[in-house]
Amino acid sequence: MFNKQRLHKLTLVTQFYNILVRILSGSFFIIVLAFFQEPDLSNILIFLGIFLALSLLLFVVETVKYFRTYYWIEGNRLVLQTGLFIQKEKDIQISRIQSIDTSEDIVHRLLKVTKITVNTPGQGLILDALSVSQYKALSDYLNQLKISLNKRTEDEFPEDKLAVDDNSEVIRSEAEDAPAETTLLQLSVGEIVKMTILNGAIFRGFFIFLIGFNFLTDLPLDDLFTEVGSVFISASIIILLASIFIGMILIYTIGIIASIIKNYGYKVTLSGEHLNIKKGLLETQSQTVPLKNVQTLEEKQNWLMKFFGYTTFSLGLTSDSSQKNNENKTEIKEDGQVVLFPIVKSEKLNPLVKQCFPEFVLSPVENVVPVRSIRRFIQFPVLFWLIIAAAISIMFWVYAWIAGLILILFYGFYGYRSYKLTGYHLCENEITVQTPTLFALTKTYVPKNRILNLQVKQNLFLKRANLMKTNFSTAHGIASKEFKLKYIEEKDAFKIFEWFRNGGIN
Incomplete structure (x- = not known):
């Protein structure tokens, strides 16, 4: 079924659309400038001639590439072969596939084709475009073959003897055990x-x-x-x-x-060990999130959301590959953060999260910053902005002190919020960290086995005040993300340190 074959013929149409969009967007400022000038027929004809020649040239290039592009499944690999003059092969191991995502712009939807991105920790493959039936058949086949491969050791199922046609019975049996899909959230x-x-x-x-x-x-x-x-x-x-x-x-x-x-149509579903996010009106996107890649859970509320009883919930993911790919349109940020529930009632959040992550405790925090730490949150920012505002008022604008005064008040208020709202809570295998910003409050749940390192710090001045700082990091995206608790009591810092080092709490 998945022998060497080409992409759908309508790929030529989608690529021609992309060519027009790129050329028009690149010529936008030229068109705007020409619009405000007196119309000159010769200039218009020259521009149209250049536009048509460039479009035709790029379309010929894409046509040649289309006829030289093939994809197929060979053993434990999905292979993509493409190239203009020299054909190059790019392949990924099916057993390492993390997700199969889709995106459809307005042309894809009109033509009833889709672009798919097959993601693995190291790299990914993009196939544009496949018909809906092609995508469904390939996606199901890859998912089922991945399950069957991961259930067998190399001795039981040697890769060099693996052939696609020999696994039909295995794949059919796996398909019968496919997990049901549960809708977690759908936004009107x-x-x-x-x-x-x-x-x-x-x-x-x-x-x-x-x-x-x-x-x-x-x-x-x-x-x-x-x-x-x-x-x-x-x-x-x-x-x-x-x-x-x-x-x-x-x-x-x-x-x-x-x-x-x-x-539009934002929908989050749970299927086995994967979450799926689907949304979009003019361009629909379907993104799959493997649960095993989740490092942290994060809940964020600004003032308005808290007043009306709503919150935002996101996931911290790890990946070995960079997300900097213009064709790979996902909601995963460079730091590995992906918003799962952009808005949800606060009282409904925990039951929803428990369906996906039953191992998380999701404990409330205990506020731990002592009163004597307030000045440490505000003294340096206040002094900085005071100097800047005074300098600008003297040299440039006499009323700059008003902006400086506003910033000083902001940082004073932020220091008070940090004192009131910074906190943590320890469970046997999880830490909850709460940190405020000026307009929002972030609560992060971190399993202990996801923490890469943990440090406690204390300089001479903090030692005299019996205060410490603690910070730890987890894998996020292609790097790591750091979490900090500043100016907390010594006993709290050492409590966190002993919890991490000894494998539990008393």
Whole structure:
């Protein structure tokens, strides 16, 4: 069934679409500049000629590559052969496949084909495009063959004697035992809108808009401070405030529409040892997350989410390969973080997590930062911004001290939050760490067998105050991620150290 064969013929159409998109996006600024110039028929014809010639050349290249591209299964390997002048083979071991992900842009969906990415710890293969039936047959076959391979030792099932056709009975028996699929979360359009409003991203976009608006319109900020009494009677101020308000509404609207397009039909399912995330309106994406790759669980709440009783839940994953691949569109960040539940009711989170990770305890934390540590959280940032604000006020802008004062107040408040909310909790095989930022609170659950190293630190000043710092790291992405607890009591730091070193707690 999976002898040497080509991709679907409609690959030529999808590649031609990609060519047009790349050329048009690269020529965007030229087109915009030409639009504001007086139309010149000769220039337009020259541009169209270059565009058509370049498109034709690239299409010929992609056509030649299509007819020289094959994929097949050989023993324990999925092989992809491709190349323009020199054909090169790239293969992956089927027994090491971690996930088989799909993505479909608007053209793929219209043509009813899909792009698949087969991921392994070391590398991956991308096949664009296959029909839905081709993808289903290949995906099922690879998954079932992987199970059958992993259940046998080399003595029982030598790789050099493995042939695809000899495993039909084994694969059929494995297919009968395939795990059922359970839906964990499915977001409606209303929930996506709620998620977009509550996650705070639009607020950051609004501040960027406000700064840009300032530079573009040369806002009379000095007048705002010197003529406060005339704010409500000045037509220019009213127009300014109205423009800001309209801009905020536009940013909210664009942000919500973009979020709906990206996350439409967001669905998380559990099947055996894998989680699957599927979403997208114009471009649908299906991403598989192997449970065995999960290093940490993370719950994050900002102020708005906490007020309305919602939270965000994500996974920390490990991988031996970099995610920097323009064609591999997944939600895994470079640090290995992937959002599983972008918005979920707080009281519903633990039951959902227990379905996927029954071995996690998910204990609440105990706040451990003593009162005498407050100044240590704020003294250096406050001193830094005080010096910067004073220097700018003296040399450039007299009102810079106002921005400095605001930053000082922010860091003072952040120091207080750190004192109130930093904490941890130890179980026999798991540590829960809670760390605040200015606008959010992060709670991370880390199994002890995922911790790579753990340190406790103390300088002379901390020793006099009986305080310590502790930090540990776990594998995340292609590197590691560090977790810190700063300015905690000595006894708490040594308690964590002994827990890690001795393999348990008293």
